[in-house]
Amino acid sequence: GRGPLCFGRDLWPLISKEVQCVYYEALLAARDEAPAAVARFAAAFLAAAPGRAEEEVLAAAGIGEGSRWDWEALARPYGSRVFADAAQFTSWLRSHLERDVAQARRGNVRGPLKAALDVLRDLRNEIRLAVDHGGLSGHSHRTELEGWYTPLNAYLSIGPPAGRVEEMLALMEAGVLEVSLPGIRVTAAEGREGEGAGFVGTSALVPGVRVRAGALIEARLPEMDLRRTDDPLLRCLLASGQCRPYRIQDHETGGLAVTRSFHLLDAGGTAHRRRFAYGVPTESVHWVTAAGIRPGVGSVTLEDSDAIAGAVLALPAPARTAAGGPGSGGDGARHPGRPGHEEVRP
Template sequence: MTIDRAPVPGTHEDRKSIVLIGGGPRAALVLERLVANRPALFDGPLAVHVVEPYRPGSGRIWREDQSPLLKLNSMASDVTMFTDDSVQCAGPALAGPGLVEWARGIVDGSISDVHIPDQDLARQIHTLRPTTFPTRRIQSLYLEWFFHRCVRALSPQVPVTVHQDLAVHVIAEGGGYEVTLSTGIVLRADAVVISVGHTDSAPDTESTRHVDFAARHGLFYAPPGYTNDVDFSDLQPGQEAIVSGMGLAFIDLVVLTMEGRGGSFVEAPGGELRYVPSGNEPVLWAGSRRGIPYRSKISSELCGEPAGTPRYLTAGAVAALLEIHDQLDFQQHLWPLLAKDAALGYYRELFTGHPDRVTLAWADFLPLFDATAWYSDERRALVARSVPEAADRLEFEEFDHPLADVSFSGPEDLQEKVAEHIREDLRLRDGGANSETLGLFLGLLHVYFELARLVPPDALTPASRGLVSGWWHGFFSYVDSGPPARRLRELLAVHQAGYVRFIGPQLQVAADEKAGLFTASSPRVPHIVSATALIEARLPSPSMTGSVNPLLKSLSESGLGCEERTGRDPGTGSTGRLLVDSSSRIVAPDGSTRQGLYAVGPATSGWSGGAFSRPNSNAAPFRDSDALARRILTDLAEAPETQDVFSSTRLAASITVLHSSLA
């Protein structure tokens, strides 16, 4: 394919110009929606510039150049980049293959425009099945192919110029914007969309103390970061390391430091795995708030009634709340509705798929459940008399913190109880006989996206915005976005081999200045772990002022943007995210917005449901991208004529890099 050259310095084109800063999957979705909506909304000359230091389509997180051991935590059948007929949006759906169909097209020759760089990826594509958890390298190829397809759909009417560069500054100029790149290029834009994804941040106060402590005592310290990009080469075989965090970054860490260092797994009797070490492994002591890893992905299928749409979190319910309250409190007003809908998905499948485990028919249970509030004695009593086994009853506080009421006699007792929790989670979610767990998964998934559709962020109290970006997103990830079951079986195997040990819930990390060691403990377990290494297994917290991304810092310094606050006063706390309104427009410190300046993704206060999603799920990223693309095109159609100006003394070097990187 051909991506058009940028205009020659000093020349002008009578084109409106859109600059997408960040070229990962979220930007690619916006580009695809521009393709779909342009014929109906904007028929004038248009140019698109994409600024992405890595390859467009995949970006940094999904780039092909990463460990071949790292995988998606979604099955291949649950991945698509195409807006299908299920998506409730104003723009037209443009059909296209999800990941499984794309791989089949490559195999049968109907898709021939994919460059496969090595035999390992070719083998993966040929063996990909709907239930496969694909590698991130396969996903990278799919995302880049999708991006190139979008470009082909626009050209030659709309030239797309990709700058393999970093945007460092945006200013408002002459009714539009000027975007300055690190190479000195200045792009003139009528509309700017910032979609920089997960960005690194400078160490916060605590991390800075750890950095200084490690330097003084010759210790290893890894601050929060994308696991694949962290250099663990100084972590020595047999070295003990405290790991703070047990989410997906922790799972990736285990993969890279165990199998990634030459270890392997063999099938053991009973379907379990046995780890065969290479001798290069460190020993990881892992802890977190919960003290357990995320719940595994589910292998069962629904046995009862199909999953329904939310019944309690509805447009009518939200409108009724907003008639009473100026702003909504997440915990008081919204969570009881979310919890009840998620539980409804669980109980619908339990009652209709496993009637031998309940005492009431679903038709009798549902109206009684409708009539009770989530936090009520009536609801608890109804469930108690309808569901005989206590283990089959769902209480989210217990589900969120399953070790909260467990007593530990010592560190070895903790090891066994955490391992037993993981085994039980695998039995329920990967055994095939407990499909009610899939009912919960789907119920929670539906309300996660429905909340984003029905409740704009600015309808929430400031404190609730922090709760949504913190606890709510974390809880959803813990339940619905955990690792493949295989990864937890591997975790059990390396635990049994002695290379992963558990610290417990409510992890507390400290630095022992006298001993010159990091320490970790749980208030629930009478044991202190001392180690010569500390690893923060999580992505950096979002921060505009602390971001290493110069663009986010410049938005704050220039006054074009500001951080989302968790209180009403300027001096109150912050989520660290770039504040946007319900239309994805960037909000200035005085509360104003500017036409044509937008931001989306995890660096912003807007609802972030990821980029790609499940087919036929009316996924929020597709709805939001469609609305944004239509907003941009409508604004461009109504704006006065402007010129697309491109100027730099280093233009030729950028074009050379562009063409070599996209060859």
């Protein structure tokens, strides 16, 4: 009853506590602590307030400073380090990847680090329940969820399997693959004597080093933004007022606005009876829509698609016009206010 949640205040402390607890449980189990002792530790740790109380529980369990969870070290493994040259960065990166593979080979059940990071995946559905459909304030959604936690979650819980990382290391060792600079900034470069036009990469973490290439491939998954899309269908719907960007208080997102039953909302907020949208186009209404389907888990993607299919099958057959085309049942692309644009209860 107190209004939208604040991610940093209301959700992050719970997420962090759960992740850390799983890490310490696996750490103690790896030390051959009795299951009952591990369970007592978990109960005490979960009940302890962050700060001194947690530290006392950890100390009592014999978990020293060097073995404790460190979000900052995980999020920024190179810390405040500045590299002398690209070779020094490459050497550091190879060592870092080798350590990460070693952690992965311990598994995500007995290996403390990977078991803990798996919690970030396990909690996705629960986080969605809290943040979807304006669960957060506009400011918290923009700065804390989209601007901080979503990229942190992706970095720590999404990535290639250990075998692929080992293949990458082998290619680096053989000189086939050269890794670019960390935190790279790329700018277009004009041609000069002996070189054609291309691109130049620089990094504040490797001062004075410039990497030049003749071609640049944008391989990242683009952020969903209805206002900048080149998809002809979405552009047409937006231009004609048949859809709108999703808004959370004063924060307009790039996601496609839909009701809780996935009906498309027009510029005036009216839901279309026969138009549905889910998945990546609705990012911001829903959280991490690009995440893959996990085995053995009630996948939001599959459950949502099943609900939409059921709703479509339950619709009455559209009326036919005298000319044999769609009638007023809501088929076809119509402008707001015309037949077929019916109000649907969200």
